[in-house]
Amino acid sequence: MAFADYEVVISRDAMTVYGFLMDGMNNSLWRSGIRSISLRSGLRGHKGALYQQTINGPGGRPIAADFQITEARPGAEVRFAVVAGPARPTGGYYLSTEGQTTRLRFALEYHPKGLQKLMNGMIQKTMESEVAQLEQLKTVMESRSVV
Numbered sequence: 001m002a003f004a005d006y007e008v009v010i011s012r013d014a015m016t017v018y019g020f021l022m023d024g025m026n027n028s029l030w031r032s033g034i035r036s037i038s039l040r041s042g043l044r045g046h047k048g049a050l051y052q053q054t055i056n057g058p059g060g061r062p063i064a065a066d067f068q069i070t071e072a073r074p075g076a077e078v079r080f081a082v083v084a085g086p087a088r089p090t091g092g093y094y095l096s097t098e099g100q101t102t103r104l105r106f107a108l109e110y111h112p113k114g115l116q117k118l119m120n121g122m123i124q125k126t127m128e129s130e131v132a133q134l135e136q137l138k139t140v141m142e143s144r145s146v147v
Contacts, residue, residue, distance in 0.1 A: 002089075002124045005107035006131035008138045014075040014095045014102045017141060021078045021093050024051035024067065030137040031130075035062055047072040050083070057086075087112075087123065104138075106131045 023045040028034045033056040042049035050068045057063035064084040071079035079092040089110035
């Protein structure tokens with residue numbers, strides 16, 4: 001099993017951060033390696049929304065990484081599952097209010113099967129890099145004007 005998590009404190013209220021995270025179309029604003037993303041089904045920003053996403057894979061080749069919002073608790077939690085592609089981790093964003101700020105934790109979990117178990121070290125490093133992109137989310141969120 002591979003697991004990675006990362007935390008940041010964002011100078012925005014939890015509902016603002018939650019709203020940004022619930023809209024999967026915002027991923028390309030803070031995550032590197034996204035080639036394309038679109039809403040495939042469901043309502044944008046709602047539980048059940050399915051996003052078709054293509055990311056850069058090894059050697060820069062395109063890889064499907066479609067994901068679906070599986071759980072949503074306003075201002076507290078957003079969970080998702082990757083439903084297309086060679087690796088299908090599950091993950092979540094966990095929010096807690098700290099005064100005028102929000103503590104945000106991003107966690108990813110993956111259970112490799114078959115020959116993928118031999119690549120667990122590489123998978124672990126990739127997941128650690130992925131969750132560390134929360135620093136970019138913090139930068140994007142704090143540079144946006146509050147509506």
